[in-house]
Amino acid sequence: MVKVFGDKVAVNGIGLDVPAGSCYGLVGPNGAGKTTTLSMATGLLRPTEGSVLVRGTDVWAAPLQAKRMLGVLPDGVRLFDRLTGEQLVTYAGLLRGMDRATVAERVADLMSALDLAADAGTAVVDYSAGMTKKIALAAAMIHAPSVLVLDEPFESVDPVSAANIRQILATYVHSGGTVIVSSHVMDLVQRMCDHVAVIAGGNVLAAGTVDEVRAGQSLEDRFVAMVGGRTTGEGLSWLHI
Numbered sequence: 001m002v003k004v005f006g007d008k009v010a011v012n013g014i015g016l017d018v019p020a021g022s023c024y025g026l027v028g029p030n031g032a033g034k035t036t037t038l039s040m041a042t043g044l045l046r047p048t049e050g051s052v053l054v055r056g057t058d059v060w061a062a063p064l065q066a067k068r069m070l071g072v073l074p075d076g077v078r079l080f081d082r083l084t085g086e087q088l089v090t091y092a093g094l095l096r097g098m099d100r101a102t103v104a105e106r107v108a109d110l111m112s113a114l115d116l117a118a119d120a121g122t123a124v125v126d127y128s129a130g131m132t133k134k135i136a137l138a139a140a141m142i143h144a145p146s147v148l149v150l151d152e153p154f155e156s157v158d159p160v161s162a163a164n165i166r167q168i169l170a171t172y173v174h175s176g177g178t179v180i181v182s183s184h185v186m187d188l189v190q191r192m193c194d195h196v197a198v199i200a201g202g203n204v205l206a207a208g209t210v211d212e213v214r215a216g217q218s219l220e221d222r223f224v225a226m227v228g229g230r231t232t233g234e235g236l237s238w239l240h241i
C-alpha cells in the first residue's frame with residue numbers, strides 16, 4: 001500500500017502478509033506510518049495505491065463483507081462518550097446485527113474480563129484514558145470477529161489490565177483468531193506476538209517471525225539498531241540544575 005498526503009509520503013509501499021491465526025506486531029518509531037497502514041487495512045482511509053485482502057476479500061471493493069470479519073480499535077478513537085460503558089458496547093453489538101440477549105450476555109462477560117464491571121453505568125466521557133481504551137477494545141470484540149486490528153491497545157492501560165488483555169488475546173489466537181497489533185512496547189510484542197514487522201519512514205525494514213527479526217537479540221535492541229536515531233541529549237545544558 002501507498003498513502004500520500006499532499007507532498008508527504010506517509011506509507012511508501014508497505015506490503016505485509018499476515019498469517020491467519022497469528023499475532024502480528026507492527027512496530028516503528030513515531031511517524032513511521034503504522035496508524036496510516038492500519039487505517040488503510042481496515043477501510044478507514046483509502047490507499048493512494050494498493051489493496052488489502054482480508055481472508056481473500058478486498059476491503060475496498062467489498063467493504064461490508066470484509067468489515068464483518070474485522071474488529072478494529074483505531075488510534076485516537078472517538079466514541080459516543082455520552083453513553084455509559086455498558087450502553088456503548090451494547091450499541092456496538094446491535095450495530096453488528098446481533099440479537100439483544102446475546103449482546104447482553106457478551107457485554108457482561110467483556111465488562112468483567114476487562115475489569116470495567118463497576119463502571120458499567122458511568123458515562124464514557126468520565127472514564128480515564130486507560131478505561132476508555134478498554135471500553136473501545138470491548139466494542140471491537142463484541143461480535144467475535146475473525147481478525148482483530150488493534151492500534152496501541154496497551155497505551156495508558158495499567159499492568160494488571162494489560163496482562164488480562166494479553167491473556168484474552170492469547171486465548172483468542174489459540175482458538176484461531178488473528179491479531180494485528182501496533183505497539184511501542186517491544187517487550188510486550190516480543191512476548192505476545194509470533195510475527196512482527198518493523199516499519200520506519202513508510203517502509204518495511206524487516207518482517208517475519210519474531211525470532212527471525214530479533215536475530216538472537218532482544219526485539220528492543222534489534223529495533224534500536226535497525227531504526228537508529230538515538231540522541232545523546234547534548235544541547236540541553238540549560239536544563240541541568
Ligand SMILES: Nc1ncnc2c1ncn2[C@@H]1O[C@H](COP(=O)(O)OP(=O)(O)OP(=O)(O)O)[C@@H](O)[C@H]1O
Pocket residue numbers: 005008009010028029030031032033034035036037
Ligand atoms: N492526515 C494526514 N495529513 C498529513 N500527514 C499525515 C496525516 N496522517 C498522517 N500523516 C503523516 O504521515 C506520517 C505517518 O503517520 P502515522 O500516524 O501513520 O505514524 P505512526 O507510525 O502511527 O506514529 P506514532 O507511533 O507516533 O503513532 C507522519 O509523518 C504523519 O505526520
